[in-house]
Amino acid sequence: MMASDREIRLWAPLAKRADAVVVPATPRGRLDRPLSAEELSGAQWLPMARLDDEHWAIALPAGTDYLLSVDGGDPRPDPRSARQPYGVHGPSRVFDETAFSWTDGEWGGLDVLGEVFYELHVGTFTPQGTLDAAIDRLDHLVNLGVRVVELMPVVPFPGERGWGYDGVSLYAVHEAYGGPEALQRFVDACHARRLGVCLDVVYNHFGPAGNYASVFAPYLTGRHQTPWGDAINLDDAHSDGVRAFITDNACRWLRDFHADALRLDAVHELRDDSPVHILAELSRRVDDLRPALGRPVSLVAESDRNQPSTVLSRDDGGLGLDAQWADDVHHALHAYLTGERFGYYVDFGSPEVLGKALEHVFVHDGSWSTFRGRPWGAPVPDDLDRRRFVVFTQNHDQVGNRGRGDRPDARLEPGIVAGGAAILLLGPFTPMLFQGQEWGTTRPFQFFTDHDPDLGRAVTAGRLREFQGHEWSQIYGTDAAVPDPQSPATFTASKLDWDEPSRPEHARMLSWYRTLIDLRRAELPGDGSPATTAHGPGWFSMTYGPFTVVLAPGTASADVAVRASGLVTGFGQAELDTSGVLYLPGGSVAVLRN
Incomplete structure (x- = not known):
């Protein structure tokens, strides 16, 4: 050779x-x-x-x-x-991944638990929609206080534009983003700025177009069914080769592209009845790789199962992953701030439920889930590090899978959005922001595709069916149209406007996020101990470490008796008098020092 x-x-x-x-x-x-x-x-x-x-x-x-x-x-x-x-x-x-000249030799990596994540979609993060263009915006993330950049999937998918979750060539990088060398340049540039990189990877299905893997081997099995049809073959005949395909892929991103973490998409759809679950096998493979890498690397699961065993060690009967997304925290906070109660928000919205989510992580912890029609989940032990749970007020799913891809900022008063940000960033979890939310963008993030005409028409029709119902008219009105995923205009509408941060209302929100992240980095404890909460008429509070966040999300003002040594910062005209009573106007938030 x-x-x-x-x-x-x-x-x-x-x-x-x-x-x-x-x-x-x-x-x-x-x-x-x-x-x-x-x-x-x-x-x-x-x-x-x-x-x-x-x-x-x-x-x-x-x-x-x-x-x-x-x-x-x-x-x-x-x-x-x-x-x-x-x-x-x-x-x-044929691509030689060893040809790139890395300059990150002094990068020692980082433990991502507790650090501020920032999720971005390469195609809409900048006007150019490339990894090289994204490099030019990294200093903005550094100044914001972000430590981990999470890229939505970058593997090739049909067409030029899409979310990336319909990828089929799982070892490559989408050409419209710049290809594999551009990803290496991006990671190297992040490390030069002391930013870690998390790649979003999808092992639960192949996309509907361009998937030729099954021509060569039994990558799929009819033994299980998923929302995408036959399941990835993890426990049927010849499944060892598929399992190696997945674990080798994960190790490749960590080793050859210097990624610091992987976010594993919808792991509840990895249907596996093997004696050793594929996630446990993957965590073992990554454990074996760590000494050779000489730096921390992490596996973060998106899971709908509400099972703490996802992040328990393999010795303790768990899967051994480092962290998992906690949707219940998002649902509880979103429903409380917005008043929405439809779909999977049906069991959320009260201050009691929000308190349970912030203190115990899972609202459905063995309790009845109305949306699922069955008991769901298991309780999180009080001593389980809360940094193992990634939380957010926005992400690609919770924004993009709304009918019009609208942000909370488009519907809520700025002070209410600021209150949600304070709960997010001053709590015990690992917080994640979604591109543009730090300056309160009202630009949507919509669902967009670039399929061939026949498949595209089917996707468009399915999207229309999904959102024709009572909830649609309740939120958007009867005359609002569902954006066509296949239209280039839907993609263009989802691109960030980098002129927004210079406008006064957006600059104020950006300053708020920077202040919260500074407080988090400087003073929050790093032990992942649980928060405590309280609530009363028109107000809610969360106490963690040296701070208590108090918000009044309605239109009415609230007088709250607090134990605090002073008012640290606020969004709105909050006042703390000498008797220990905090006055909060409606739609405002205050951060107090305990």
Whole structure:
């Protein structure tokens, strides 16, 4: 093997022959279909060597465009392709991930628990929608006080624009974002600014278009069903190869792209009846990798199960992940501040429920879930580190999966939004912001796609059906239209406006977030102990460490007897008199020193 060659390895346990098909002429632009036999008439078919009963390999020079074929079948993209320059249907390209000259040798990593996360979507974060353009905005995040940048999925997906959760080439990076070298540049630039990077990865399904993995091996199984159809094969025949596909992928991002954490999408849809769950196996693989990396790395799960076992150690019978998202905290705070009670908010909204979420994490902790129609979850032990739970007032799901993708800032008074931010950032959890919320943007983040016309029409029709009902008219009125996911205008409307932070009302909100993050970094305890809460007519309070946050989310003012040594800061005209009574106008928040 020449120095510039890279080994291409294929898992094809049922094949009797495997070939690499080197594409003779470079296609132009993104392909919306596989290359035809005529277009491949001059291709060079190179036999792959059998390594064992299930694996084949061949060495190809970096930069080579190629496809793979089993048993003489139609050539298709490599399931482990490192680059897809022509989109998900086109040839793969050999990529040398070791060629990049890293400059982050002094980056010692960071323990992400308790640090402020910032979730962004590469395509809408900047006008250009690329990783290189995002680098130019990193100093804004540093000045804000963020420590971890979380990228929504960056692997290739159909078309140019999308959320990224319909990815199919899980080892590559979307070309419209700049490809794999751009991701390496982005991570290196973050580390130069002492920012960690968390990649959002999706192992629970493949997207509906461009998925050719099953041509080569049984990546899917009908043994389980998910919202996307047949499940990823984690416990059926030949599942060991699929499990390796997932765990190797995770280790690759941490090792070859220097990521500091991975956010694992919707792990409750990883249907696995194996003796060792895939998440436990993944956590073990990452544990084994840590000594070689010489820096902390973390696994963060998005889970709907409300099970503390997700973050308990494997020795204690848990899955061994480092943290998990806690949607109940979002639901409780959102419903309390907005008054919304539809859909999965039906069990939320009261101050008592908000208090339970902030003190005990899960509202549904074995109790009845009306939305699910069954008991749900399990209680979180009082001594379990609250930093293991990632909380938010906005994220891509909670904004983008609303009918019009509207932000809380578009509906609530600024003081109420500021109150939610204070609860978020001065509490015991690991807080996460969503792009633009720090300056109170009212620009939406909508659901957008770029599928082929037939699939696109089906997606658009499904979106219309989803939001035709009582809740839609209740929130938006009967005349409001559902944004078409396929329209480029929906994507454009979701892009951040970087002129907003200079406007007075947005500058004030940005200053508020910076103040809260400064207080968090300087004075909050780092032990993840639980918060305590209280409430009364028209007010709610949370005490954690040296601070008590008191908010009045309604229109009426509130007089609250408090034990405090002083007023630290506030959003609104709060006053603390010498007798220990806090006066809060409606729609305001105060931070007190205990």
